[in-house]
Each structure stands twice: as structure tokens, then as C-alpha cells.
Amino acid sequence: MDLDYFKLIDRIVDLNLDAKTITVEAQVPEKHTIFEGHFPGHPIMPGVLLTEAMAQTSGWLLIALTKFERMPFLAAIKEAKMRGFVSPGDLLSIEASLVHEGSGYAITAAKVRVGGKLRSEATITFGVVPFPHPDLRVHMDAMAAKIGFPLQALTHD
Template sequence: MDLDYFKLIDRVVELNLDEKRITVEAQVPAAHTIFEGHFPGFPIMPGVLLTESMAQSSGWLLLGLLKFERMPFLAIVKEAKMRGFVSPGSLLTIEAKLEHEGSGFAVTKAKGRVGKELKCSAEITFGLAPFPDPSMRVHMDAMANKIGFPLQAITHD
């Protein structure tokens, strides 16, 4: 995780386009200024950042399913549940699955775990739009490469 730049996904573990599912990993930093205030003496990952981690994981899934032809943007978060504390230094594994795709939107369900312990879950709705600028697509391709997104899985036949 690079909290300063809001890059919360470190690595794609698996992308299964047939099952419409992705698994990613995010290494929570062992130390960061965010933990100084959340909470002094008992540092934990803020729930809003856990929710954003699930949204980013879902976004990468949608980018793969859409073959990077449209960009997902966060529209609605439902049923977000924080089920346990995520401590600094934890390895967070997030799985997201497409539940529904409609005209101009998609709904995913995501879960975050540390080891086998469920820590968070949410249903997330995204709007789907063209990339606003070609440079944004270039940036997303570079980020995909950095996190090990299997671009070969989405190449056109």
C-alpha cells in the first residue's frame, strides 16, 4: 500500500474472467502517520481505507472484464461492514466478484481477510464511463503493469 498516493492494491494474485472474480493483496504499512491518530496507542487501519481497498480491487476486476475500454468509478457503497481490526503490518487479501452489470453500471461484492479471518465486506456499485483522457488510460496501463495485472488475459482476439 502507498497510502500517500491512495494506491491501496499491491499485487493481483488471481484474475478469473470466466468466474468474474479477482483476488489481490495489499500489505498494510507497518508504520505510517495515519496510525498516529487512528488510534494513539492502538493503531488500526481506518474502515474508510478498507472500503477503498475493496473498491479498488473491484475496479481492477471491472477494468479486466471491460478490457480497459471503459473506466469504473465509485458510485455507491452498500452494506459496508468492518468485522475486525486490521493492524499495521498485516497482509490484507481482498476478493471481489461481479454480481451484476447493467446499462452503464456494475455491482460487485468484496471481502477483505487477514489470513483466514474476515475483516471487512461491502457491496459496491460503479458507474462505467469512457476514459476521460487518453493519458488516464496510459496511467492505468502503467499501474496494471506495476501490480501484476495480467494484461494478456484481456487482449482482443
């Protein structure tokens, strides 16, 4: 997890295109300036970053389902719930599944767990469009390689 660059996914653990699900992992840094103010003496991961991690996880699922032909952009967050604290050093397991897609939009359900315990969940809506710029596609290809995106999954029919 690289909080400075909003790269909140470390690795893809499982991608199942048939079930339309993805599971990723992310290691919360032990130390970061964000924890100095959130909160002194009781550092916890901000809920907005947990929500972003769920959105990024969902985004990778949508990129996979469109076979890297379309890019998802966050459109709405519904029913976001923080169910427990996430602390520095925690290993996050983030799951997302496709709930609905069509007319240029997609809706996912996502959850964050730590040690098997639910910490956060949300329903997230995305606008899904062709990649708006070639540089973004190049960047996403590089990020896919970095997080272990299983390219062989794209050849599965």
C-alpha cells in the same frame, strides 16, 4: 500499499474472467502517520481505507472485464461492514466478484481477509464509462504493469 497516494493494491494474485472474480494482496505499512491518530496506543487501519481497497480491487476486475475499454468510478457503497481490526503490518487478501452489470453500472461484492479471517465486506456500485481522458488511460496502464495485471487474460474469450 502507498497510503500517501491512495494506491492500496500491491499485486493481483488471481484474475478469473470466466468466474468474474479477482483476488489481490496489499501489505499494510508498519508505520504511517495515519496510525498516529487512528488510534494512539491501538493503531488500526481506518474502515474508509478498507472500503477504498475493496473498491480499487473491484475496479481492477471491471477494467479487466471491459478489456481496458472502460473506467469504473465509485457510485455507491452498500452494506459495508467492519468485522475486525486490521493492524499495521497485516497482509490483506482482498476478493471481489461481479454481481450485476448493465446500463453503464456494475455492482460488485468484496471482502477483506487477514490470515483467512474476514475483516471487512461491502457491496459496491460503479458507474462505468469510456476513459474520460487519455492521460488517465496511460496512468492505468502503468499501474496495471506495477501490480502485475495479467494482460494475457484480455486475449481469453
